[in-house]
Amino acid sequence: MLKDKFISEILARRGELVGKKVRVCGWVHRVRDLGRIKFLVVRDRTGTIQAVLKKGETPDKAMAAAEDLRLESVVCVDGVLREAPTKEGVEVKVESLRVLNTPVEPLPLEVEGSEKALLATRLRYRWIDLRNPRVTAIFIFKAWVAKVFRDYYESQGFIEIFTPKIVAAGTESGAEVFPVLYFDKTVYLAQSPQFYKQFAVIGGLERVFEIGPVFRAEPHHTTRHLNEYHSLDIELGFIESHEDVMNYVEGFMVSLAKRIDEEPARRALETFNAEPPRIPASGIPRIKIREAYEILREVYGKEIPEGEDLDSEAEKLMGKYARENYDSDFVFIVEYPWKVRPFYTMRKDEEPQWTRSFDLLYRGLEVVTGGQREHRYNKLLENIKDKGLNPEDFEFYLDFFKHGAPPHGGAGMGLERIVMQTLGLGNIREARLLPRDTERVTP
RNA sequence: GCCGCGGUAGUAUAGCCUGGACUAGUAUGCGGGCCUGUCAAGCCCGUGACCCGGGUUCAAAUCCCGGCCGCGGCGCCA
Numbered sequence: 001m002l003k004d005k006f007i008s009e010i011l012a013r014r015g016e017l018v019g020k021k022v023r024v025c026g027w028v029h030r031v032r033d034l035g036r037i038k039f040l041v042v043r044d045r046t047g048t049i050q051a052v053l054k055k056g057e058t059p060d061k062a063m064a065a066a067e068d069l070r071l072e073s074v075v076c077v078d079g080v081l082r083e084a085p086t087k088e089g090v091e092v093k094v095e096s097l098r099v100l101n102t103p104v105e106p107l108p109l110e111v112e113g114s115e116k117a118l119l120a121t122r123l124r125y126r127w128i129d130l131r132n133p134r135v136t137a138i139f140i141f142k143a144w145v146a147k148v149f150r151d152y153y154e155s156q157g158f159i160e161i162f163t164p165k166i167v168a169a170g171t172e173s174g175a176e177v178f179p180v181l182y183f184d185k186t187v188y189l190a191q192s193p194q195f196y197k198q199f200a201v202i203g204g205l206e207r208v209f210e211i212g213p214v215f216r217a218e219p220h221h222t223t224r225h226l227n228e229y230h231s232l233d234i235e236l237g238f239i240e241s242h243e244d245v246m247n248y249v250e251g252f253m254v255s256l257a258k259r260i261d262e263e264p265a266r267r268a269l270e271t272f273n274a275e276p277p278r279i280p281a282s283g284i285p286r287i288k289i290r291e292a293y294e295i296l297r298e299v300y301g302k303e304i305p306e307g308e309d310l311d312s313e314a315e316k317l318m319g320k321y322a323r324e325n326y327d328s329d330f331v332f333i334v335e336y337p338w339k340v341r342p343f344y345t346m347r348k349d350e351e352p353q354w355t356r357s358f359d360l361l362y363r364g365l366e367v368v369t370g371g372q373r374e375h376r377y378n379k380l381l382e383n384i385k386d387k388g389l390n391p392e393d394f395e396f397y398l399d400f401f402k403h404g405a406p407p408h409g410g411a412g413m414g415l416e417r418i419v420m421q422t423l424g425l426g427n428i429r430e431a432r433l434l435p436r437d438t439e440r441v442t443p
Numbered sequence: 444g445c446c447g448c449g450g451u452a453g454u455a456u457a458g459c460c461u462g463g464a465c466u467a468g469u470a471u472g473c474g475g476g477c478c479u480g481u482c483a484a485g486c487c488c489g490u491g492a493c494c495c496g497g498g499u500u501c502a503a504a505u506c507c508c509g510g511c512c513g514c515g516g517c518g519c520c521a
């Protein structure tokens with residue numbers, strides 16, 4: 001390995017490393033050339049550190065190598081760490097400078113302050129944009145959210161699964177799918193792992209989760225939709241109702257909120273000046289959609305017809321309501337109308353126009369959808385017909401329910417949306433390394 | 444899918460409404476120079492742009508039409 005330590009590690013251990021030789025490998029973030037003395041700021045994923053070269057003190061070979069440096073040159077610097085009046089309190093007195101690569105063209109985007117460029121430009125040159133510490137922080141945070149997800153569900157007895165993304169069935173929750181040529185057949189990119197996570201529960205794994213890509217062929221033009229995103233999915237058996245599913249969703253959100261002071265998260269929140277997610281001690285409020293209609297009408301003068309879904313304005317208002325009345329950044333909206341939910345949703349026995357389902361709003365944006373699934377074969381068949389769908393199209397799925405399907409339910413959570421809402425990003429594309437939208441398929 | 448707004452150097456912008464002194468301004472980057480403690484270093488010099496096509500006009504960055512691209516709102520969803 002050329003590199004033995006991240007810059008953050010050198011800085012964290014500066015006490016013991018001062019006076020010793022260190023090696024810093026990274027990108028040239030800035031060059032301040034004062035003639036007989038040159039300062040290089042070297043950056044890696046974890047931070048920046050200053051290296052200094054002085055004519056007469058630094059070996060000529062290193063001085064010569066420094067002449068050809070440009071911004072974003074890739075370097076390894078060897079030298080002695082010493083105390084200095086820099087932001088970090090230390091600097092590297094250069095003894096040798098190795099230039100591993102030099103940009104062959106001027107930079108189309110400046111790393112520092114790249115977020116000031118148009119998002120389109122940043123995405124076009126994402127490999128440069130990504131070097132901006134503010135951008136790096138988003139993806140380190142995203143990885144941390146996924147880790148907390150994995151940690152939490154593993155601790156609750158869930159098994160991680162990996163389901164097919166190439167599927168035969170068409171639409172299952174209303175979202176449009178992308179067709180794919182698969183040998184001599186047309187198949188589709190999975191718009192959710194829905195059927196297969198249920199399959200895994202029915203197959204006896206009982207509690208499962210998956211972190212995987214999903215594909216939506218909707219021509220969105222918004223700041224909160226992607227055509228490809230990562231879904232955090234869970235599914236669990238032996239539940240009494242959708243309340244059990246909500247408890248597990250809530251458990252994850254509480255875990256996120258509790259662990260938010262861990263290093264990568266703390267730094268990201270600080271970078272974006274974001275408030276930690278707020279969940280009251282009493283838990284996330286759960287409001288039936290029937291009550292939400294009333295709240296919207298009476299408190300905000302917003303009319304949503306009974307039995308209709310909340311529109312995005314209504315979701316924003318309910319988010320505001322939860323914040324002001326429950327001191328909560330989250331709110332569950334519960335028991336959605338059957339008419340706006342997919343066929344596999346379990347209806348309430350006594351009130352079949354309502355379902356055992358929920359959405360979770362986070363700062364006024366839907367980030368989770370879930371509920372109890374219909375596990376009784378005959379009821380499932382009825383529901384398919386009631387939705388005007390053809391049972392033959394779902395034969396492979398229906399078969400799962402013929403040989404012992406326990407009562408079960410689950411939820412799907414939008415990873416990028418959780419990241420966006422936590423950090424207060426203006427556009428979900430910022431939370432995706434290489435977003436796919438209606439026009440963008442490169443890089 | 445419907446609707447709205449936009450496209451000026453590598454990047455980000457001013458100018459457009461009210462066509463002409465625009466030789467298209469500014470910042471930053473980039474190239475060169477000066478400088479031995481800078482830290483978004485500074486100072487000096489230089490470089491570089493009106494999306495494409497058509498139209499109106501004596502005259503178009505500016506007005507009109509079409510195309511392409513970008514951004515956003517709604518819808519749908521995570």
